[in-house]
Amino acid sequence: xxxxxxxxxxxxxxxxxxxxxxxxxxxxxxxxxxxxxxxxxxxxxxxxxxxxxxxxxxxxxxxxxxxxxxxxxxxxxxxxxxxxxxxxxxxxxxxxxxxxxxxxxxxxxxxxxxxxxxxxxxxxxxxxxxxxxxxxxxxxxxxxxxxxxxxxxxxxxxxxxxxxxxxxxxxxxxxxxxxxxxxxxxxxxxxxxxxxxxxxxxxxxxxxxxxxxxxxxxxxxxxxxxxxxxxxxxxxxxxxxxxxxxxxxxxxxxxxxxxxxxxxxxxxxxxxxxxxxxxxxxxxxxxxxxxxxxxxxxxxxxxxxxxxxxxxxxxxxxxxxxxxxxx
Amino acid sequence: xxxxxxxxxxxxxxxxxxxxxxxxxxxxxxxxxxxxxxxxxxxxxxxxxxxxxxxxxxxxxxxxxxxxxxxxxxxxxxxxxxxxxxxxxxxxxxxxxxxxxxxxxxxxxxxxxxxxxxxxxxxxxxxxxxxxxxxxxxxxxxxxxxxxxxxxxxxxxxxxxxxxxxxxxxxxxxxxxxxxxxxxxxxxxxxxxxxxxxxxxxxxxxxxxxxxxxxxxxxxxxxxxxxxxxxxxxxxxxxxxxxxxxxxxxxxxxxxxxxxxxxxxxxxxxxxxxxxxxxxxxxxxxxxxxxxxxxxxxxxxxxxxxxxxxxxxxxxxxxxxxxxxxxxxxxxxxxxxxxxxxxxxxxxxxxxxxxxxxxxxxxxxxxxxxxxxxxxxxxxxxxxxxxxxxxxxxxxxxxxxxxxxxxxxxxxxxxxxxxxxxxxxxxxxxxxxxxxxxxxxxxxxxxxxxxxxxxxxxxxxxxxxxxxxxxxxxxxxxxxxxxx
Numbered sequence: 001x002x003x004x005x006x007x008x009x010x011x012x013x014x015x016x017x018x019x020x021x022x023x024x025x026x027x028x029x030x031x032x033x034x035x036x037x038x039x040x041x042x043x044x045x046x047x048x049x050x051x052x053x054x055x056x057x058x059x060x061x062x063x064x065x066x067x068x069x070x071x072x073x074x075x076x077x078x079x080x081x082x083x084x085x086x087x088x089x090x091x092x093x094x095x096x097x098x099x100x101x102x103x104x105x106x107x108x109x110x111x112x113x114x115x116x117x118x119x120x121x122x123x124x125x126x127x128x129x130x131x132x133x134x135x136x137x138x139x140x141x142x143x144x145x146x147x148x149x150x151x152x153x154x155x156x157x158x159x160x161x162x163x164x165x166x167x168x169x170x171x172x173x174x175x176x177x178x179x180x181x182x183x184x185x186x187x188x189x190x191x192x193x194x195x196x197x198x199x200x201x202x203x204x205x206x207x208x209x210x211x212x213x214x215x216x217x218x219x220x221x222x223x224x225x226x227x228x229x230x231x232x233x234x235x236x237x238x239x240x241x242x243x244x245x246x247x248x249x250x251x252x253x254x255x256x257x258x259x260x261x262x263x264x265x266x267x268x269x270x271x272x273x274x275x276x277x278x279x280x281x282x283x284x285x286x287x288x289x290x291x292x293x294x295x296x297x298x299x300x301x302x303x304x305x306x307x308x309x310x311x312x313x314x315x316x317x318x319x320x321x322x323x324x325x326x327x
Numbered sequence: 328x329x330x331x332x333x334x335x336x337x338x339x340x341x342x343x344x345x346x347x348x349x350x351x352x353x354x355x356x357x358x359x360x361x362x363x364x365x366x367x368x369x370x371x372x373x374x375x376x377x378x379x380x381x382x383x384x385x386x387x388x389x390x391x392x393x394x395x396x397x398x399x400x401x402x403x404x405x406x407x408x409x410x411x412x413x414x415x416x417x418x419x420x421x422x423x424x425x426x427x428x429x430x431x432x433x434x435x436x437x438x439x440x441x442x443x444x445x446x447x448x449x450x451x452x453x454x455x456x457x458x459x460x461x462x463x464x465x466x467x468x469x470x471x472x473x474x475x476x477x478x479x480x481x482x483x484x485x486x487x488x489x490x491x492x493x494x495x496x497x498x499x500x501x502x503x504x505x506x507x508x509x510x511x512x513x514x515x516x517x518x519x520x521x522x523x524x525x526x527x528x529x530x531x532x533x534x535x536x537x538x539x540x541x542x543x544x545x546x547x548x549x550x551x552x553x554x555x556x557x558x559x560x561x562x563x564x565x566x567x568x569x570x571x572x573x574x575x576x577x578x579x580x581x582x583x584x585x586x587x588x589x590x591x592x593x594x595x596x597x598x599x600x601x602x603x604x605x606x607x608x609x610x611x612x613x614x615x616x617x618x619x620x621x622x623x624x625x626x627x628x629x630x631x632x633x634x635x636x637x638x639x640x641x642x643x644x645x646x647x648x649x650x651x652x653x654x655x656x657x658x659x660x661x662x663x664x665x666x667x668x669x670x671x672x673x674x675x676x677x678x679x680x681x682x683x684x685x686x687x688x689x690x691x692x693x694x695x696x697x698x699x700x701x702x703x704x705x706x707x708x709x710x711x712x713x714x715x716x717x718x719x720x721x722x723x724x725x726x727x728x729x730x731x732x733x734x735x736x737x738x739x740x741x742x743x744x745x746x747x748x749x750x751x752x753x754x755x756x757x758x759x760x761x762x763x764x765x766x767x768x769x770x771x772x773x774x775x776x777x778x779x780x781x782x783x784x785x786x787x788x789x790x791x792x793x794x795x796x797x798x799x800x801x802x803x804x805x806x807x808x809x810x811x
Contacts, residue, residue: 137800158722158774162749218798261621287624
């Protein structure tokens with residue numbers, strides 16, 4: 001198993017290199033470092049000196065891919081691509097390109113805490129609510145409750161998450177004045193600010209997830225071991241919770257695990273709508289400000305988390321199903 | 328001399344080609360017993376059939392909104408003869424249909440069916456300065472004394488329109504009954520069969536859906552000549568027009584994006600599954616890399632790239648509409664280029680399975696070249712995956728467009744889209760008085776579109792994937808259909 005994980009991580013490294021090349025290439029086919037300098041310094045009259053200074057400060061003053069003037073292996077290493085990629089791989093994110101030039105590593109560390117406060121409770125609640133809702137539907141299968149429950153799910157998943165946010169904010173914050181509209185505070189106060197986004201996010205995803213889990217449970221319920229359990233005279237709830245739930249864990253882990261990167265990266269839309277200063281909001285700011293250093297770091301982090309969560313999912317398989325061997 | 332010239336937009340071409348392809352597929356279905364049986368199963372599914380009815384209406388709107396032209400300007404003095412200049416405004420057939428509503432432009436916000444603006448203004452009357460809600464320029468302008476006549480007028484018009492809609496629906500029902508008359512032993516028998524839901528297709532449900540649609544549409548059509556049925560937005564444009572124009576954008580994004588994924592996903596998937604070995608490794612590496620990047624970030628990067636390219640080349644476009652249209656088109660291409668991983672994975676797995684089956688083995692034994700095997704034997708057998716993915720993706724993409732537009736990497740602000748409307752609604756909902764109508768209109772139309780797309784997609788999936796059929800919620804076993 002150790003060797004398997006090692007191999008997966010090695011493959012992950014390859015993918016990270018690919019991702020890094022991809023973002024670099026995408027960004028610099030249209031923007032030259034000079035364009036970036038002009039955009040970030042701002043103002044109308046910018047002298048070439050200013051641009052050169054900006055580039056030198058941030059290390060964009062070398063050729064992008066290939067250095068003609070250097071000698072030997074330095075032809076490749078003394079380039080923007082090489083230097084930036086190496087520092088990124090060593091988790092040294094550097095400073096942002098904007099005029100404020102914040103330390104990205106520091107920013108990511110503080111914002112990740114905020115994102116986790118929103119996403120971790122959400123992730124757990126999501127799992128509990130969706131699984132219990134769909135198990136309820138399965139318990140009442142082929143009855144009116146199941147039918148209308150599925151109708152409700154389809155209706156809910158046909159509504160854009162933006163609608164939930166706008167209506168929820170209007171209703172709970174403006175009309176009922178239960179919680180603040182947006183913002184964030186540290187410590188216990190955070191609960192007041194996080195309650196609404198967590199609740200709305202739960203609602204927005206419930207339809208799709210519950211329907212998916214219901215399908216997984218129904219697939220399991222047709223298996224032989226369920227018939228055996230029933231033949232032994234076990235009650236329906238024991239069959240569902242002890243047998244079916246345990247066996248459906250593998251597909252559930254697969255689909256829930258796909259959300260793991262977002263637990264750390266934060267939900268883009270929810271964070272920016274509710275003014276929560278997490279990583280998701282950071283990304284949106286970076287996109288609108290065209291801050292390449294931040295975008296690249298976040299792409300890198302996102303990809304790394306994706307790879308890590310895939311390995312975690314594989315390990316989780318071995319916990320829930322002893323028959324699974326990683327090799 | 329023709330007083331207008333056609334403008335061929337990128338998305339128009341793509342949409343018309345797509346609908347032509349769908350028509351071609353329909354002919355293919357009609358010729359193949361197998362496919363015909365499967366599609367019959369789709370149409371026998373009550374929600375899917377009703378959803379198809381609603382979708383057809385949306386498709387109709389999309390199609391008439393996809394014929395664009397520019398009017399010729401009247402010749403100015405001193406202009407060289409024979410040379411015609413065209414209006415900078417690009418119009419579509421839908422704009423012609425809605426010409427009156429587009430011309431009914433107010434100053435600013437107004438409530439649905441309102442005849443007053445929603446903010447007070449100072450007016451001078453009889454030498455006195457008063458603060459009052461001014462009358463709208465067009466909405467309810469035909470009423471001499473709106474305070475007393477307004478309610479009656481609105482009721483009269485909407486009921487009249489609804490009655491006309493009902494009459495049209497009854498005509499449609501009558502037509503359907505006569506069509507079914509032969510197989511049910513006369514018109515009476517057919518009518519009884521429909522009422523008792525004993526027809527082989529769920530005709531009753533379809534007729535109920537069309538009746539509802541016709542009645543609503545009738546009422547709206549009767550009202551929209553004199554009122555703003557869904558109110559007006561900040562610049563005084565009729566919200567109904569905006570929502571109708573948004574339908575096309577939703578369709579373009581929903582259909583063309585999946586279409587753009589197909590060539591990459593299918594070709595790479597089949598190649599990887601057929602050749603295995605290093606080809607497979609490379610393809611897997613590509614899609615794993617692509618899917619490990621957070622989707623929104625990747626799309627944002629691509630959209631920014633396209634944006635810069637478009638800004639650098641203003642000479643590519645004659646009008647702003649062409650520019651906005653190319654942006655939508657490129658957004659679809661980007662969504663396709665970044666979203667092919669899932670389908671590719673499915674196609675690869677299916678090909679791996681297919682290549683071991685007897686008919687492929689036989690083809691190999693007969694010495695059929697690999698390219699021919701892939702094109703003639705593998706491709707047709709993975710097409711059902713393509714179809715299922717396309718219909719399932721459609722609604723997701725429409726929802727996704729709203730999010731992308733919110734993030735700022737969606738369609739051009741000048742293109743009306745549901746995402747843009749929701750985006751504006753965010754600030755409108757915090758105004759006083761609350762401007763809820765454009766949000767509500769976008770909500771209603773978007774839910775109708777996405778819901779019917781979802782229901783239709785479920786029907787298609789159930790028909791093509793027997794495993795999914797077992798998972799449907801059922802109230803009771805449907806009685807076997809009688810008659811033909």
